[in-house]
Every structure is written in C-alpha cells, then in structure tokens.
Amino acid sequence: MTDTPVLSVRNLVVEIPTRHGVLRPVDNVSYDIQAGEILGVVGESGAGKSMTGNAVVGLLDSPARITSGEVLLSGQPIQNLRGEALRRLRGKKMGMIFQDPLTSLNPLLTIGDQLTETIQEHLKVGQTEAQERAIAALEEVGIPAARSRIDSYPHEFSGGMRQRVVIALALCAEPDLVIADEPTTALDVSVQAQIVALLKRLCRDRGVAVMLVTHDMGVIAEAADRVAVMYAGRLAELGPVREVITAAHHPYTAGLMASTPLASQGKERLRQIPGAMPRLGNLPDGCAFHPRCDYAQDSCRANPGPTLDTCDGRAACWFPLNIKEKSEVGA
Amino acid sequence: MADIQQDIRPSRLHRAWNSDLGWSFRHAPVAVASTFVVLLLIIGAVLAPFIAPHSPFDPGSLNLMNGFTPPGQANQFTGDYFLLGTDDQGRDVFSTILYGMRISLFVGFAAVLLAMVLGVTLGLLAGYLGGWTETIIMRVADVQLTFPAILVAMLIFGIAKGITPPEYRNEMAIWVLILAIGLSDWVQFARVVRGATLVEKNREYVQAAKLIGRSPFAIMLRHILPNVLNPVLVIATISLALAIIAEATLSFLGVGAPPTKPSLGTLIRIGQEFMFSGEWWILFFPAATLLALALSINLLGDWLRDALNPRLR
Amino acid sequence: MLAYIIRRIFQSVLVLLMVGLVAFSMFRFVGDPVDNMLGQERTQADIERLRDQLGLDQPFVVQYWRFLEQAAQGNFGLSYRQGRPVAEILVERLPATLELAFVSGILALVGGISLGIFTAIRRRGLSANVIMTGSLIGVSLPTFLIGILLIYLFAVELGWLPSFGRGEVTRIGSWTTGFLTESGLKSLILPAITLGLYQMTLIMRLVRTEMLEVLRMDYIRFARARGIREKSINFRHALKNTLVPVITITGLQLGSIIAFAIITETVFQWPGVGLLFINAIQFVDIPVMAAYLMMISVMFVGINLIVDMLYFAIDPRLRVDRTAGGH
Numbered sequence: 007m008t009d010t011p012v013l014s015v016r017n018l019v020v021e022i023p024t025r026h027g028v029l030r031p032v033d034n035v036s037y038d039i040q041a042g043e044i045l046g047v048v049g050e051s052g053a054g055k056s057m058t059g060n061a062v063v064g065l066l067d068s069p070a071r072i073t074s075g076e077v078l079l080s081g082q083p084i085q086n087l088r089g090e091a092l093r094r095l096r097g098k099k100m101g102m103i104f105q106d107p108l109t110s111l112n113p114l115l116t117i118g119d120q121l122t123e124t125i126q127e128h129l130k131v132g133q134t135e136a137q138e139r140a141i142a143a144l145e146e147v148g149i150p151a152a153r154s155r156i157d158s159y160p161h162e163f164s165g166g167m168r169q170r171v172v173i174a175l176a177l178c179a180e181p182d183l184v185i186a187d188e189p190t191t192a193l194d195v196s197v198q199a200q201i202v203a204l205l206k207r208l209c210r211d212r213g214v215a216v217m218l219v220t221h222d223m224g225v226i227a228e229a230a231d232r233v234a235v236m237y238a239g240r241l242a243e244l245g246p247v248r249e250v251i252t253a254a255h256h257p258y259t260a261g262l263m264a265s266t267p268l269a270s271q272g273k274e275r276l277r278q279i280p281g282a283m284p285r286l287g288n289l290p291d292g293c294a295f296h297p298r299c300d301y302a303q304d305s306c307r308a309n310p311g312p313t314l315d316t317c318d319g320r321a322a323c324w325f326p327l328n329i330k331e332k333s334e335v336g337a
Numbered sequence: 338m339a340d341i342q343q344d345i346r347p348s349r350l351h352r353a354w355n356s357d358l359g360w361s362f363r364h365a366p367v368a369v370a371s372t373f374v375v376l377l378l379i380i381g382a383v384l385a386p387f388i389a390p391h392s393p394f395d396p397g398s399l400n401l402m403n404g405f406t407p408p409g410q411a412n413q414f415t416g417d418y419f420l421l422g423t424d425d426q427g428r429d430v431f432s433t434i435l436y437g438m439r440i441s442l443f444v445g446f447a448a449v450l451l452a453m454v455l456g457v458t459l460g461l462l463a464g465y466l467g468g469w470t471e472t473i474i475m476r477v478a479d480v481q482l483t484f485p486a487i488l489v490a491m492l493i494f495g496i497a498k499g500i501t502p503p504e505y506r507n508e509m510a511i512w513v514l515i516l517a518i519g520l521s522d523w524v525q526f527a528r529v530v531r532g533a534t535l536v537e538k539n540r541e542y543v544q545a546a547k548l549i550g551r552s553p554f555a556i557m558l559r560h561i562l563p564n565v566l567n568p569v570l571v572i573a574t575i576s577l578a579l580a581i582i583a584e585a586t587l588s589f590l591g592v593g594a595p596p597t598k599p600s601l602g603t604l605i606r607i608g609q610e611f612m613f614s615g616e617w618w619i620l621f622f623p624a625a626t627l628l629a630l631a632l633s634i635n636l637l638g639d640w641l642r643d644a645l646n647p648r649l650r
Numbered sequence: 651m652l653a654y655i656i657r658r659i660f661q662s663v664l665v666l667l668m669v670g671l672v673a674f675s676m677f678r679f680v681g682d683p684v685d686n687m688l689g690q691e692r693t694q695a696d697i698e699r700l701r702d703q704l705g706l707d708q709p710f711v712v713q714y715w716r717f718l719e720q721a722a723q724g725n726f727g728l729s730y731r732q733g734r735p736v737a738e739i740l741v742e743r744l745p746a747t748l749e750l751a752f753v754s755g756i757l758a759l760v761g762g763i764s765l766g767i768f769t770a771i772r773r774r775g776l777s778a779n780v781i782m783t784g785s786l787i788g789v790s791l792p793t794f795l796i797g798i799l800l801i802y803l804f805a806v807e808l809g810w811l812p813s814f815g816r817g818e819v820t821r822i823g824s825w826t827t828g829f830l831t832e833s834g835l836k837s838l839i840l841p842a843i844t845l846g847l848y849q850m851t852l853i854m855r856l857v858r859t860e861m862l863e864v865l866r867m868d869y870i871r872f873a874r875a876r877g878i879r880e881k882s883i884n885f886r887h888a889l890k891n892t893l894v895p896v897i898t899i900t901g902l903q904l905g906s907i908i909a910f911a912i913i914t915e916t917v918f919q920w921p922g923v924g925l926l927f928i929n930a931i932q933f934v935d936i937p938v939m940a941a942y943l944m945m946i947s948v949m950f951v952g953i954n955l956i957v958d959m960l961y962f963a964i965d966p967r968l969r970v971d972r973t974a975g976g977h
Contacts, residue, residue: 113869
C-alpha cells in the first residue's frame with residue numbers, strides 16, 4: 007500500500023445544471039486503482055458509472071462538469087487540466103475503450119492509419135517504427151495476420167475483432183490507466199468472454215490499471231479484483247470482488263447479486279429488486295435506496311444519506327448485512 | 338373506440354401547444370418578431386383597398402405630373418404628398434406595394450396549398466399502396482428533383498403560356514403562376530409523407546384498424562395523416578418563403594405577373610430601370626418589402642423546424 | 651460496383667427519355683408546329699408537304715422515336731423567333747454560361763465548404779453566429795435582388811465594375827472566352843458573385859449541419875480520448891466523413907448553378923443560354939425551349955453520374971459491400 011495508486015479519485019462531484027435545478031450524476035465518489043489491478047464499477051443505467059469514467063478523462067459533455075473533488079493520476083491532480091495539457095495525457099497516460107466497437111472506429115480511415123496516428127501523436131517515432139508498433143499492438147490483442155490486415159477498413163472486421171482493434175488503439179501509446187466503458191455490452195455472449203480474458207491478460211502482462219465499467223455482475227466476477235457498486239450517483243459498496251460477491255454488506259449489492267445468474271452460485275431462483283432506481287431529479291430523502299430496501303427502517307429516511315465510512319469504508323449503509331456471521335446471501 | 342379517440346386528440350394538441358411549442362415560441366424573440374412582421378404584412382395586403390391612399394391601377398386617378406415624386410416630399414408641380422414617392426406614371430409606391438403584396442401572397446399561399454395537397458396525397462398513396470403506384474410516383478418525383486424547382490416552374494409557365502390563347506394570357510398569368518410554382522414544389526411533401534407513411538403503416542394501431550375492416554381511404558385520412566402533420570407544417574412554412582421568392586423571380590424575369598397586375602417581383606423589374614437615373618425609391622421599397630416578407634417567413638420556418646425536432650437542439 | 655454503375659447509367663437513360671418525352675410533347679402539342687413553322691403566306695400544299703416531312707401523320711411512338719433520333723444528333727430545327735438552327739444558337743451562347751457557371755461553382759464550393767467547417771468548429775463563437783445569421787438573410791435574399799444590390803453598389807455608386815454584358819471577348823476556335831481580357835474579367839466578377847452566393851450559403855449550411863452531426867459520433871469521441879489533436883480531429887477524422895453526404899447534394903447544387911444562371915444572366919444581360927431560354931419563354935419559342943431542356947438534362951444527368959462515382963472513391967464501405975454483397 008505504499009505505492010502511489012495509478013488513479014485516485016477523491017470526493018468527486020459532477021453536476022449538471024438544468025432548467026429544473028442542479029443534478030448530481032456523480033456524488034462524492036472516492037476510490038483508488040493500483041497498477042495491475044482491475045477495478046470493476048457496476049450499477050444500473052443512470053447510476054453514474056460511465057459519467058465517473060468520462061469525468062476522469064475530461065470528456066464530460068457540457069453542461070456537465072466537475073464541481074468539486076480531485077482526480078489524481080499517479081499522484082498528480084488532473085481535474086483542472088484543459089485543452090493541450092489534457093490532450094497530452096489522453097492516450098499517453100490514460101486510454102479509453104467505448105461500448106460499441108461498430109461506432110468507435112472511423113469508417114473512412116484504415117485501422118493502420120488510426121493506430122499510427124495515435125502512436126505518432128504520443129511517442130517520438132518515425133513512420134516505419136509506428137507501423138511496426140501498430141502491427142505489434144494488433145498482434146498483442148490477438149488479431150490474426152495483423153501485418154496483412156493493417157490496411158483494412160473497420161467494416162472489414164467482425165464486431166469482436168473490431169473491439170480488439172479498439173483495445174489496441176487504447177493501448178498503443180502505452181498508457182498506465184485504461185478506462186473500459188461497457189466494453190462487452192454490444193458484443194455476442196461468446197465474444198464477451200474472449201474480450202474479458204484479453205483485458206485481464208493485458209492488465210497482468212503490462213501492469214496497467216483498469217477501470218472496468220459495466221452493468222454486468224458476471225463480467226465483474228470474472229475479471230475484476232475489486233468492485234465499486236454505484237447507486238444513484240453514489241458509491242454503495244466498495245471491496246474485493248470475492249468478498250462482495252459472497253457476502254455483500256449493502257442490501258442493494260445483495261439484491262444485485264440475487265438477480266444475477268452466476269455460474270458459481272448454483273441453481274437458486276433469480277430475484278428482482280422491486281421498483282426502479284429514482285431519477286436524479288427527485289431523489290428521496292435520506293438513503294437513496296431506502297424505498298426499495300427490504301431492510302429499511304425509519305432512520306434510513308430521517309438521517310442524511312450514509313457514506314462508505316458508516317461501515318468500515320466498505321458499504322454506505324446504516325444497517326449493513328453479513329457483518330457478524332459471514333453467511334450466504336439471501337439465506 | 339371512436340369516442341376515446343375524440344377525447345384524446347384535441348387535448349393532445351392543446352397540451353403540445355401549451356407546453357413545448359408554446360414555451361419555445363414565447364422564449365424565441367426571433368420567432369415572435371417574425372410572426373409580428375408576417376402578420377403585419379398579411380394584414381396590409383388583405384386590407385389594401387382600405388389602407389392604400391391611392392388606387393394605383395385606376396388610370397383615371399393618375400396624374401402624370403406626379404411622376405417621380407421622391408418619398409416624403411411634396412410634388413413640385415402638384416404639391417401632392419406621397420409617403421414612399423411615386424413611379425414614372427405618378428403611381429403611389431406605397432399603394433402599389435400593398436397591392437403587389439396581395440398578388441405575391443396570394444400566389445404564394447395558393448401555390449403552397451396546391452403543392453401540399455398534391456404532395457401529401459401522392460405521398461400517402463405511394464407509401465400506403467406501394468407497388469406500381471409507388472414506383473411511378475417516386476420515379477417522377479426523382480426525375481423532377483433532378484431539376485431546380487425554379488426551372489421546372491419556368492418550363493410549366495412557358496408551356497402553359499403556349500397553350501393559352503394570346504388574348505387571355507395576361508388574365509391567366511396569375512393562375513398559370515400558381516400552377517407552375519405549385520407543380521414544381523410538390524416533391525418535398527410527397528417524399529416526407531411517403532417516408533412517414535411507410536413507418537406508420539406497420540404500427541399496431543394501423544394494423545388493428547385494418548383488421549376492423551376500415552377502408553384504406555379512412556385509414557390514411559384518420560390514422561396516418563395526423564401523424565405526418567408536423568413535418569408537413571415545417572415544409573409548408575419554408576415552401577411559402579420559397580414560393581414567394583419564386584413568384585418574385587419569375588415576375589422579375591418577365592415570365593410572371595403582368596405589369597397590369599404587378600406583384601412585388603414585377604414592381605422590382607419596373608424599378609430596376611430607374612436605378613441608374615437616381616429614382617432609387619421605385620426599386621428600393623418593393624425590394625425591401627419582399628426581403629422582409631421572405632426573411633421573416635424563413636426565420637419562422639427555421640424556428641418551427643428546430644422546435645418540432647428536438648434532436649437538432 | 652460495376653453492376654451499380656450500370657444500373658445508374660440505365661436510370662440516367664430513363665430520365666433522359668422522360669425529359670425527351672416532355673420536350674417532344676411541347677413540340678407536338680403546344681400550338682400547331684406547322685402553323686409555327688410556316689409564315690403567313692402558305693399554301694395548302696406547303697402545309698401538306700411539311701406535315702409529311704415532319705411525319706405528323708405517323709403514330710405517336712414513331713414520331714417520338716424520330717424526335718429522339720434528331721435530338722441525339724443535335725438537330726432541334728429552327729428557332730421560331732430567329733429562324734436559325736437552334737443548335738447553332740446554343741453553341742454560340744454556351745461558352746458565356748459555362749464560364750460564368752464555372753467561376754461561380756468554384757466560389758460556392760470553396761467558400762461554402764470552408765465557411766461550413768468554420769461555423770461548425772466554432773459553433774458557439776460570435777463570428778460563426780454572425781455568419782449563420784447572415785446566411786439566413788442570404789437564403790431569403792432572391793438571387794436577382796443580390797444582383798441588383800451589387801450593381802447598385804459597384805456599378806452605379808462606385809463605378810468600379812460594369813453592370814451588364816461580358817466585356818471584350820477573345821475567340822478561340824468556336825469558343826469565346828472572357829478570361830483573357832481585363833474588361834472580360836471585370837465583367838465576370840459581379841455576375842459570378844451573384845450566382846455563387848446563394849449556392850455558397852446552401853453548401854455552407856449543409857456542411858455545417860453534417861459536420862456537427864459527425865462531431866457527435868462515437869469515433870470522434872474515441873479519437874479525442876486517444877489524445878488526437880483537434881486539428882486532426884476536425885480536418886482528418888470529421889471532414890472526410892462530412893464530405894460523403896455533402897458531395898451528393900453539392901453535386902446537384904453545382905448542376906443547378908447552370909439553371910440559376912438564367913436569373914443572373916437576365917439581371918446582367920449576360921449573353922448566355924439562360925438569357926436565351928428566358929426570351930424563348932417570353933416569345934413561346936418552343937424549339938429553343940425544348941433544346942435547352944434537353945441540353946441541361948444531359949448536363950444534370952452527367953453531373954449526377956460523376957457524383958455517384960466520387961461517392962465510391964471516398965467511401966470504402968460502398969466499394970467493398972457492393973462487390974462482396976452478392977445481390
């Protein structure tokens with residue numbers, strides 16, 4: 007724990023001013039990612055997980071903006087960087103992978119063009135060297151016959167292959183941090199596992215820190231070392247994947263686990279969490295989850311929303327589960 | 338079933354007006370200003386016989402001595418006063434503009450109405466019936482779209498002029514203009530309506546109406562038409578500006594409204610002759626009126642398109 | 651790709667046949683061609699002979715076919731008004747229109763694309779908004795008013811440029827050019843701006859809309875996330891994608907310059923085919939109208955074909971999908 011984490015997010019708040027008041031899609035979120043570690047960020051759509059990733063790389067669409075908190079990249083604050091300074095970091099220090107490989111690649115440029123352009127933007131290398139590195143990057147992500155396919159256009163690849171190209175693009179300038187925003191969601195199930203395995207391998211081989219944003223608990227269980235569960239813009243739970251899966255402290259995490267078909271969990275019936283996540287415009291008082299929580303008590307409504315510190319830095323809950331006896335979830 | 342529909346429809350329109358469109362209108366000063374200008378000009382045109390200080394096309398009331406009176410000054414021979422001056426014949430420019438606007442607006446509205454009825458009908462038929470009907474209609478539309486509308490209008494005008502006996506040509510000119518501009522402009526409507534019809538045709542409620550045994554005619558009119566009204570309204574507004582400009586252009590080129598029934602374009606054509614000799618007002622005021630009319634309708638159409646299509650922010 | 655081009659050529663021929671039908675119908679049904687061609691002193695024998703010669707008693711399809719044959723050879727008969735072969739008049743007038751259209755086209759294209767990019771990139775900037783508002787006035791301003799305004803400013807008030815005609819022209823074979831003399835070039839300026847301005851505004855607005863659309867795409871976002879320079883994002887990644895849809899419409903716009911030249915030529919008394927066409931309409935000179943229609947259709951169809959080929963050259967997706975698609 008003496009190493010400076012590659013990415014350290016401290017009390018990050020993102021706000022969007024609207025006609026009906028200020029929304030907070032990311033509210034007081036903190037976490038670290040070490041080199042060679044995969045942090046899974048999970049939650050329903052609208053929970054603020056993608057917004058967190060975009061905030062880190064400075065790609066928030068206006069009018070959304072960071073209003074307080076810090077983003078430290080290898081100890082350096084970057085949340086206030088703009089323009090040229092920020093551009094130099096993108097690609098070079100932090101790479102990003104988007105959800106849909108079909109739309110992430112420029113259809114009119116060959117993948118070789120897109121790779122060499124990125125490489126030459128950040129590394130001081132010549133045309134031929136860049137070309138060689140591009141081929142190496144493609145080989146690394148498992149594109150067969152990379153040398154002959156480098157002049158192909160994106161539409162000549164299948165969806166899974168395109169996502170590999172996207173990963174190669176994100177990694178080709180050798181960043182320390184990769185933010186993967188739902189990298190498997192748009193892919194066929196059979197391909198999803200390959201991409202997850204690829205991410206894991208790259209993380210291990212290169213010692214890259216990975217922030218894996220997804221709504222799929224299965225992907226998290228498969229790939230992540232630690233997991234951050236988000237609900238309505240806040241962190242609900244943060245901890246090592248094994249522990250969170252086997253003994254969730256936050257009722258929301260428990261509900262999420264119970265509603266996910268995990269191969270390791272036998273043949274229990276899947277359960278749903280009743281209701282839907284509240285819209286950011288009208289969050290309930292107190293803990294944002296209490297209207298859907300089986301364990302909610304009057305104090306959940308009355309007290310201000312709990313933070314991670316209310317429960318050993320693990321769960322934001324006044325009445326965490328599985329604390330005394332580490333029994334099975336939902337037993 | 339029918340009762341429920343009748344209950345829903347007016348309230349939906351009402352709600353739309355009160356919320357989004359109405360809100361957007363109240364918060365768009367440009368839209369409010371252009372509406373004001375358009376309404377002012379339309380009222381001026383409609384009430385021309387009551388507002389105009391002179392009746393410029395009654396030869397009996399004209400005095401050649403009044404010719405070339407500058408605006409805002411009394412005539413040096415007769416002492417008569419004209420707000421915007423007079424032309425070579427001693428016609429009051431203000432009055433000719435009011436009457437000219439009548440022709441311009443009438444031709445514009447009538448032509449757009451013709452184009453709209455034609456385009457919407459053909460678009461509905463093409464989209465709903467498909468098959469040969471669609472092929473023929475859309476082929477013709479494609480061919481016509483290859484050519485600029487103004488050229489098509491000129492051609493139709495030329496042909497119609499050739500068919501009309503010479504002694505009726507001046508009288509028929511206005512109607513020929515409407516026909517020419519209307520026929521040159523239906524394609525836009527047809528394409529949009531056909532596209533929307535293709536989408537609506539497969540919706541459950543249309544399928545349901547079919548199953549109940551409603552006639553295709555009733556389905557098109559009652560179910561599909563209301564759903565394509567928004568884009569049609571936008572196109573109609575923009576078409577109106579285009580039609581007014583087209584009419585002015587044709588008249589300016591001498592293939593439109595005759596000098597005996599001048600539109601704004603004809604007035605500009607007449608005024609152009611006096612540009613070199615310094616009687617600028619004969620040209621300037623009709624030109625400025627035309628510009629104000631076309632610009633404010635365009636601005637209104639622009640706003641309407643944005644307001645009805647949130648994707649364009 | 652070959653199949654696609656063949657299909658497009660087939661469609662083009664279909665368009666020309668339809669236009670030919672319109673032109674032929676004008677000949678045949680607008681007024682009596684025999685009446686139009688023969689003067690006042692005609693005998694019944696003259697009428698019979700001409701009727702026979704024109705084949706007016708033949709079936710409609712046969713007449714149409716003969717008309718197409720003649721048209722393909724550039725033979726449209728005599729102008730009712732001037733009594734000279736229509737083809738001869740057209741060839742004489744064509745250089746003036748083509749030179750004017752060429753200069754305006756370049757102006758519209760270069761100005762429209764660069765202003766479109768500028769206003770898209772600086773979407774919230776003051777100058778971009780001023781240009782956008784100006785363009786709306788430009789769209790509302792009828793071409794002939796722009797011409798009159800320019801004449802008033804530069805010819806009447808300032809006296810810098812001529813207000814009508816082509817100036818001094820040089821003859822090169824059967825072509826006359828105004829490019830080689832000072833007065834010829836000076837005369838070209840105002841008409842070229844008049845004709846080009848409207849098209850320029852349209853192209854500019856189109857480029858802006860398309861470019862804004864493209865700038866919202868995922869691959870632009872991804873390029874940003876990779877730290878690609880703004881310059882490269884705008885001009886390499888976005889521009890190329892913008893140009894694909896822009897090319898089709900722009901091609902058609904450039905084609906319509908030739909048609910819009912009618913208006914400009916009238917304002918500036920420019921001795922081209924447009925002025926000829928307007929005079930033909932005023933005097934119901936059917937052969938000239940028909941010939942002009944056919945000529946301009948051939949040009950339009952040609953431009954459309956070229957645009958289609960360009961499309962293939964720019965978009966690799968079309969190149970591959972069509973050949974490998976297999977249907």
